Amino acid sequence: TLPDTIDVAGIWFDAPPIWGTYPATSDMSGGAVADLEDGYLSIGNGLASTTPTFDYTGNAGQWFYNFPLAGKDDVPTATIGLVEPLIGDALPDDPGYTFQQGLDSFRQNTGFGPGKYYNVAHNGQSYEDGNNAERSLDIGVVASAAPGSTIGLYAGSGNKNNATGNAYTAYQAAFHDEVHNPAVVSSSFGIFQQTHPDSIFRTAVDELFVDAALHNITTFVANNDWGSSYNFPNGLANQNMTLSSPYAVLVGGTSLTTLAAASGDPTIYDPSDPSQSLLGKALAHDPATLWLLVEGGLATMPTKVTGTQGEETTFLEAVWNVYALRDNKTVLNPGLGLTAGGASDGGVDTTRPTPAYQAAFGLTPTSVNPDGGTGRGAPDVSANAGGNTWFYGPPPTMAPGSQADIWDYWGTSASTPLWASLAAQIDAVFSDQGLPNLGYANDLLYQAAALAPASFNDIVFGNNTSSYLDGGPIDSDGTQITLTGFGYNAGPDYDLATGLGSPNGLILTRTLSAIAHAQTSFADNPPVLNGDGTMGATQSLLVQTTSAVETTVTVIDGSHEQQATSKATAPFAWTARLAQQSLQEDFDPALVRLFDGHHQGALIQVQGVEDTPFEVKIDGASTTLPQVTLTNDFGFVDFAETTGKGTVHVAREVATAETAGGHDDQFAVVRIRQNGIDEVSITLFRVDDLNGTIGGIKPGEALYATAAETRAYQTTEGGSTIFGNGYGIYTQAMLTNVDAGDLIAIKLTDHTTGHDYWSFAQANEVGSDGTHVGHAWNYGLNTWGFEDQLGGGDRDFNDVVVGLDFTSTSGSGWLL
Template sequence: MPNSPSTFLDAYGAGLSTSQQYQTLSQTGNSAAAVSVLNTLFSYGDHAPSITSASSSSVSSTTYVTVGLVLDRNNNISADPLLSGTWAQRQAALDQYSSPADLWATYGANTGDYNTVQGSVPSDAFLLANQLGYLSSAADRTVWATFTVAEFAQFFGLASTDVYVVTPNSNSGQATFVAWAGSLTLPSSVSGLWVDQNVSITTPHLINSTAVPLTGLPGIGNGANSTPAQTVATPAAVAANYNFPLGADVPTDPIALVENTVNNQAGLFAAYNLYRQQVGLSPVTQAQFQVLSGTTDPQGVVIPELTLDISIVAGAVPNSTQLLYSFLNTYPYNANSTPFSAYQLAFFDTTNHPSVITSSYPAVGQASAGSVFDWAWQELFKDGALANVSVHMAAGDEGASANFPNGTVNVAHTHSSPFTLLVGGTSIAGLYTAQNDTTIEQTAALAVAGDPATIFPLVAAGLKTLPSHLSAAAPAAMATVLTTMFETVWQSIAVESGTPTSVSFGSHQTGSGGVATGWSIPDYQQAFGLSTLTNGNRGMPDVAALSSGDTYYAVLSADYVNGTSTTLLHGDGGTSAAAPLWASLTTQFNAVFVDQGLPKLGYYNDLLYIAAVIAPGSFNDVQLGNNDNSYFTSTTSTGYTSPYYDHLYVAGTGEGYSAGLGYDLASGLGTPNGLLLARALSAIAHSQVNSLADPSTSPPMLDADGSGWESGADQALLFQTTGNGATVHLDLGDHATLFSSGASASYSWTSRLAQQSLQSDFDPGLALLFDKQGQGAVSYARVANNETLAVTVDGVAGQATQASLSDPYGFADFFAGSDQVRVARPVAIAETVGGQDDQVAVVRMRQVGENSLQLTLYKVDDLAGTIDGLAPGHPAYAAAAQGRAYLTTYGANSISGPGYGQFGYTELQGVNAGDIIAMRLDNQTTGAVFWAFANANEVVNGQKVGHLWNYGLNTWGWEDTYGGGDHDYNDLIVQLDFTSASGHHWLV
């Protein structure tokens, strides 16, 4: 049960409202204090709002406020156990319910309690809310009522003198709303309360903070200094740049869009089809563009957010029907409502059942953590997860400040539910744009000159073409092709010279990100190892995509629809564009999943974090830029003004977050490589489903034994070290192994680079640029089932932070300071679609070795590599392996390397579920033969030489030279894929 009672500051005040004013009001309910607080919080500059007591004769009897009374779930059952399992466990649990009615009979409200609460509400208030479109039912656990102010006071046990009608000044941009002082009395079975008014504090926070001197552009990669240099690309071009997996001809499911209003529907629909024609898409029928909630003005203004959203979805998934759910803001009853009702209508739409939803709208008012308002908001998105809807929400365009001018970092609490996928913002620059962006032009010159130190992080961020091979031509007015050279955090704040200097704080120029202190860290971020970074709270964003900066989206102009412009297309963006782009990608993933016999994704944040660990090539790792835009405001001159504030000065405090290696609070996991991510998600989902059906098919590599780790099977293991060089101590049961590792080369191959190289359009020049970059050392051991395993590096115990995510896929990383030891199997276990036999497996290769190479894949009997009792290294082992060799679909029992720098692809036939697949490499130039199992290889200095290196999900790199050569382990990169060839082969 959430904390109650609550005051109006809980509903409208912000998570910042722990002020003495709030405390005093909570304790006394004093009306004079309430008016004082309202004047303080909702004034703008030196303009005060008009505040009228509900008891005044000047308050109209038709002043309304709509409230949702939210009940607990049936028998106080919690949705958390169902939602906290693995994705496959959630899907299996949801599948047990034969219909939505069956599901909500369990997770909705108790029918008797619901009827009691509904009966307590004045019938006219309940009927009016119903007429306005609010969804009241035991399933959604909400009784909506549209009260007059007098009814509101009476129902919640308030004196009429403690209810106020607040009319903000005209500069605030807010509508009239209802507020109150004192505590509300709720019906006994009501656990949550939602007041459907979008209200934000407009009075800035005047805080004594240290200002940071500002000049130019605080961000990087957002400063193309001429309009022609800034690219305006079609959404289809952006989707193609992110390697979306499906072509435009593949049918995809509808997408739900939460919108504020959908005015002038006839004019909008006509303009939308003109836009589609302009960007090369076929027109749609009205059935493919449906407005499903909200009464809107036929002559009203269409806002840019709406035209932006529908344009992104049209370009990215042109065959998806768009289902628009707008706020229920019918004047005069709710002149400025929240998106709560729109989310609810989408989640409980029993006709259309949308499986993917995108929104840029949180609730503006920040409910205090633990309040009845906060509880209602949290449970709403649990409903979305239970309805198996993938919810995408823009992280916001307000940077690390969240547009709270208090001088520090903040996160909008209603923008950070762990059951939504929060999408941050980036900027993309091609070569021409980069050469005209003063913040990156020098870096671009180094990249074109072939500087590996410059190019290496650019490849991690998605660069697939050697910079010297990129076109330097100016982009077209509407670019239909977009090629990333730089991807940076979206940070377009600019400091302009003047007296005083102007800086665009508060003007929606930066992707939001930070730590949501009102939410505990979700399981998927805990398992990823983010507890220290986020101090045990929810970090955001989860992912990112192009928002604005050096590249904009070519979208339908709202001004064109409104008749104020004759230009049909214009450039626009923001995280409000990044969210529908990710929703479109999820819709393509759903098409792939259904094609492969899997359920739709629904709530799938955990799968994305697993993919980032085992298949890091699935994400472009944005490593440049920041979202530093924290600031404070003052009535005293600071030397800076902002166009966002009236009669006030601003000053930046320099607080925020920077992009870096891996997850960060500016860009999350990164931006998508759609095809690689689709392959990873498919592999993870089938593995989880297969494990539920038969856990024995893929035994864990390591088990947690309470105090450490132990081997999950009798198996061979690789121990590979990266970092600055170290002495590694392995405790394996009752014996120990000690080996030394030199430092890894500056550009030694990572799992991300190895996986990225396995793209047919990855430039061979990039692969060759990073050839001959030595890894650390690799050791090899046979480990018995249940044998304990511990890793120590230079005396520091290694911590397998992410092992719970990677272990089911055959490896675990032990971190110790700047060094890392990967424990991995040298074999693959075939996790086929549906656990079926006689399947086709895809083999991808990238050769970065100069010799002629040949690869053989063969079946072994166990994880130690034995065949009919013969261990690797036995004189008869080679013949036994040849007898177990898989045939390609062309009938060959070996695969030739594709050649120096080149990519190759083939397929194996006859792969059965649970097959254990090992490899042999023949260097046909030198005649040497190497095995995945080091105990079958040559001896140098008394040690067997390992020739194999693990690069993540069923991906390995070979060293093709006797004695270990240059130890770069990229002479032949090999990946096995057991799911992409299923269905329509869309991922092959």
């Protein structure tokens, strides 16, 4: 505060954060003490202090995260600005080499040619005063993961003339740099430890990130390395309140374990009882174990991996948390104590409201602390930060040298520029497709997760728990502490340890491309539902039930009511995530076949009229639409019962060809995964409306099959029939002459039995209950699964999975 007589014209942030006695050192946990046993606090980090894997981030982007431009090293990607307070490109005194030489030497070790960089250091910089190791970590990540990007270094306001540059002034320099205009900015630095939510300093920091959004910059901020405690000894789970801006993408950390390394981690493999360990169960093809690992990015049956393939194959990705109790719970080690960092932060900033994009995703991030509270959940996304895999970077001095001179780095300081590198590649794809830069992207990431869950590897193992108090029975790097046990576990979908998860870069980029072209060229297309809950168009809809218990589903369409009893969905019934994962060429057919024959819930078909009311009830109870604003414009919505009895997925049976730029006469990609044993094929054809009518002929009427043949799309291979490649096998084809806004439907032909099945149930056979049998199931963005047996077969709806992609062929076709 200042006296009223002082007129404050502005505030200058040119001062470092105040370190020392932390603001919160009292016990706010209510006397909590964690009930823990000796051993690692979290799974999948057991190699951190012994034999972790070391690699370049470029390899990680290609092998583990499926970066869209991996291997296309000659493609220029967007400029990445790195926040490097005080140090910029400063070197030790009289080094005998330049920064450019040090950068080029490291790039040569990674297999790339000379790199490009620039430095913005207003008022000077200092090697001694800046964080040289952090700078080399950032350089190492970006130079390898985004080799086509120019790197910008921002030292802030420097250290001359009584200035002390810090992260705030470095952010300012990056966000307002109208000379270099970085499209992506990455920072692993805090601005202040914590500030009061009503502080003018907090407001100024918040406005800083608004500036970034207004400059169309995608900003990634490390969510810190101290686990749930955030290194405050108050006994609670804490989240950085100053840097929790809803306009920055907050990045958490994971620990990635390759299949080659898995047997060395005692939390993953126990040689004394191998059959009960995670690796042992996976090698025994235990479906429950493999199901969770596939959700997290496993794409190959572990028993099929040989030789060096294991070094390039994800086995487990868990929360980064290297802490372990030893010596009868009296020592916390390894040497990465709570003060040095060793776990992914994450939690809830209860001083802010829940951002609109998290609320739209159906989230109410809630603190685990005794006082609870809701607010801004963190992180948004994650990637490898350490634990079982560390990353190479140049030495802090940036001295040229051989592979032997390269250093090893870890932390969310690594996962954050890794995400920035992915964003730079996405920007390059966007530019190639005639789109603007990604820019402010928080809402788009959550929308991508709703439309195509396979855009992210779902981290379901581990925790970030590290809350503690000063004083107690445990020695942590010379400080006595008490662990109180407040923190967050990984779990299905979004969680407060890893956010949405780590990226499947290619699927994420394809999804963001589809979203961007839809927003820029097809904003006027009718939604599934209007804002008042009425039908957004006259349309035919699939109504699909997913529930862990038997439920009764009631669908009210205007004055018409349908009801069905749905059996409990089988434990390994296919999800949208698995269906989309299967539509990747390198996804193992053995994993596809493993999860065959698991039935879905009830399937109803509804034909509604525009502007008529539409309602879904589960066991007579009303439902909500948790993600309707994210999916409604893309052909589907979900209804959820508030007590968790189940969900009902309502989706169109046709795809709308939302082509790149709204152009006509385009190619479209058809991706097919067969999971049935019969000889099958599909045909795609154009219809006139969302009910599937062709020239006035409705599905099921005489001559409909003939009309569909006249509307069938030709492929680049010739003909209109696309055959499946066999049980578990992937194939793809290219449709020709697709116009913007075309409505595309699918016919499945089983050549073994001679039957045709349509996405519209009214064109199929009549079942024992007197209704037409549905053979199609929607799995999210332009993806359907089909049942190829008369009468509905085993109702697993994965005998043939079909995905349509209308934008990947545009530009240079980098997403094919």
